[in-house]
Structures are given as structure tokens and as C-alpha cells.
Amino acid sequence: MGLVVQRTGPLAVVEDRGRPGHAHLGVPPSGALDGPALALANRLVGNEPAAAGLELLLGGTVLRTTAPCQVAVTGPPVEVRVDGRATCSHRACYLPAGATLSIGTPASGLRSYLAVSGGIDIEPVLGSRSTDLLSGLGPPELTAGDELPVGRPHGPAPPDGAVVPLSVLPDEVVVTMRLGPRDGWFADPAAALRDPVWTVSSTSNRIGVRLEGPAPARHPARGRGELPSEPLITGAVQVPPDGPPVIFLADHPTTGGYPVLGVVDPADLPRLAQARPGSTVRFTVR
Amino acid sequence: MSEPRLLPCGRWALLAELGSTAEVTATAARLRAAGLPDVVELVPAARTVLVAVRPGSTALDAVRELLTETADGAATPSPGPLVTVPVHYDGDDLELVARTAGIGLDEVVALHTGAEYIVAFCGFVPGFAYLTGLPDPLRQARLDSSRPAVPAGSVGIAGEFSGIYPRRSPGGWRLVGRTELTMFDPAVDPPARLRPGDRVRFERV
Secondary structure, rough: EEEEEEEEOOEEEEOOOOOOHHHHOOOOOOOOOOOHHHHHHHHOOOOOOOOOOEEEOOOOOEEEEEOOOEEEEEEOEEEEOOEEEEOOOOEEEEEEOOOEEEEOOOOOOOEEEEEEOEOOOOEEEEEEOOOOOOOOOOOOOOOOOEEEEOOOOOOOOOOOOOOOEEEEEEEEEEEEEEEOHHHHHHHOOOHHHHOOOOEOOOOOOHHHHHHHEEOOOOOOOOOOOOOOOOEOOEEEOOOOOOOOOEEOOOOOOOOOOOEEEEEEEEHHHHHHHHHOOOEEEEEEOO | OOOOOEEEOOOEEEEOOOOOHHHHHHHHHHOOOOHOOOOOEEEEEOOEEEEEOOOOOOHHHHHHHHHOOOOOOOOOOOOOOOOEEEEEOOOOOOHHHHHHHHHOOHHHHHHHHHHHHHHHHOOOOOOEEEEEEEOOHHHHOOOOOEEEEEEOOOEEEOOOOOOEEOOOEOOOOOOEEEEEOOOEEEOOOEOOOOOOEEEEEEEEO
């Protein structure tokens, strides 16, 4: 039993909570970029928090069921249709076998999450079913015709129709950043991030959010040098020599040689990962 | 060993900066051996070790304590397991390496197989191990331009490191040979043949 992919939209990948704990082997953590949204979708269909679902970039996805199941779509509010009939996101929805589920394109935000009762049951790689677009671990991105196996639901089915509150993303994302480890490489690190209004670049992806704006000035004593390779973590604000910063997301490289000016608080990363290209980002520096 | 400099790295991690790659290897081994609870990632690199803990835990306090208290007189961690890597020394850059070092091809092989290496850290792609212990004449610059595709199993040198490409990938290291060993297989536990702290020898086949 499972789901058959009929249309993917711009990018559809399988994600769960990722595979942290392998960075010392060069393996990125990966996992859903908006973890709370996937967790909510899982909860709505009675799944455990570790169940795998789909991360859909800008929606536009069509799936067909081969067995009855419950599904829920979360993330930004988005149109959801079952066999052409409009239903809504952020609630569990029963689908009989042979039903067609269409997910529209959200009016704001970037990534929708779909959970199915029983979870996407592909073979885990290093403890996770997540697609890692940097290292190529996990399943490849979905294409039309793929059949996704679905596990056996084990929780009690949630009450049908329970709607949860949802929040609409603001046009400006404010994130909290803590300075370090390499803030000393910059002339005025706190002001360099706090003062400009940054824009999300269209080259952003699951590896990182690239910003457009002024390159933070290096401390005169540091010049244009690089560091010997250093470990990186999710949320690291890395600054290449002549460019604006990159904020690393789940599929980030495990080491890098450009200085990391600061690290964004993990609680703020899901909102950042939902920020569309062209939207603005501001930093609060702690 | 000098006391590490502790640098903040977000709310739930710190970066310990040390004086040399050897000190990084020793510090990472000591932290691993301590088996502190709630440590999510423990990642050595060239001069630094990252320790990331479970958000909400107090594990960073214990990490700080361990890193500062035992800088002197710390028990030397026992050396890691020895892994032998069989190599066909027919790399595309073997002659370039010999010419740069001013020695013969056989001497390059003798130097490369004569040393014992340590896995200082992994990175670049899953299972790519940066090996320290390269003899001086083989410490050479990267190629002027990277190759778009280096075959899996290629054995290369760059700067102070030797390494093995676990999969086909772009790369600018000087290639001296190739191994038929699988260096990374996510279906195997552990997935990486070489892990930080392991000792490595190359053997000519």
C-alpha cells in the first residue's frame, strides 16, 4: 500500500528528523527544514514524531492513494483538494484507496509538509529516511511515477476534522543570532549583521539560505585569509571573503574554511527556511 | 598540551581551538572516551573540535569542565585501530609528485607506504578522511585546477594531508594511486571505513 506520485511540483523530497550524530564522518544532519510543521502533520494523523513525510517546495504536488489512509498537510496555509473537492490544510483528512490528493501552491512561505498515517516507509539510511541533497544520502528527489510505500498505522486514528491554529508568515523574518565562533575576524560583527536589511537570495536551498546585502567588513588584522577547515553546525552564519553571509540549513557541509560570524538560534530556523526569495531578514544580535 | 581556547558556537555548541592537528586528535579522543551524555555531535577538524549538545541539556558545562581541567596530565588516549589500505600506485599525478619532490617514482611509493597516518578528521563528502603523517617531500600543493570527476578509490595528497576519495567527485588533490576498498557504505555499521583517531598504513599491491 502506498502513495503514487503523479506530479511533484518544483521539488518534493522525503524528510524526517534527519540523521544527526554522523558529522564526524562527513555526514550532514539533513531532515525537515521546518521540523515543527512536519511534527504537527505527524501528530494530526496519529504518527510518532520520527515518522517520515514529504517536504514540498512551493506545492504543486499530486498524489494518488493505493490504500485508505489519513493525511495532513502543514506549513503555510495551502489549498488541498481530494478528487477535486476542496478541503483544507492543517487537519487530518481521510482518503479512500484510489483517491487523488492535490496540494496547491502556498500564497506565502516555501515548504509544505505532508504526513500520511503509518509514515513513508522506505528503507532508512543511517537511521533516517531523509533525502540529503548535499551528500546524496537517502532517497533521490521524487519524480512522477514513484510509488512510496506507507507503513502500518499504529496510533489510534485522530478525531477527524480537528483543526489546529496556524500562523501566516510575515514578510520580514527576524532571527536571533549569537556571535561567534569567529566574530573576531570582522571589524564590527554585531553591527555588520544587525544594521543592513537582508534579502533572501533565489539561490537559497536545503544547504543554506543565501542572503543579499553588503559583505561584512573583515577586521584589518585578518585581511582576506581563510581558516584551516572548521566544523560547521546548522544555523552557522558563514561569511565568504567578498560576499554576503550564508546561513546553513540541514543539508550543510560538515566542515568549511570561511569564518562563521555567528549562529542563529535553532528555534528561528524553521521560519527562515520558509522565507521566500526576495523577502527580508533582520538579525537580533545576542 | 596547551589549554584549548573555547569559542562560542550558538546556544548548544562550542568550538575548542587547539595548537595543532595532533592536539585536536588527542582532545577529540579524550572527549569521545568520556562518553558524556547528551552530546549530539563531536567533530574534530584541522585546529578545532566542535561539541554540540542536545538543546535544553546542561551538557556543555560538563564539556567545558573536561576541556579546561585536564589540559595537563590528561591520560593519553589509547591509539585507534590500525587500518591497512592496499593501493595500486598508478595515479595520474604520480610523475608530477615525483618531479616536484625531486625523487623517483619508487621513492614516492616507499615514502607513502612507509608512514603511519592518523585520521585527523572527516569532511568534504561522507567518509572522506583527512590523514596526517604525510612525509615532508610529499607535502605538495593542490593541482592548479580541480578535476571535475575523480574516480572513487583514488588516493591523493594535498598540503599536509593524504586522503582517499570515497566516491566519484570533483577534486584537486594530486593522485598517486587507487584502492579497491569501499571507503563508505551507509548500509554497514560503522558506515565509514576510516574514523577520526584511526591509524592508517598504505600497502603497495
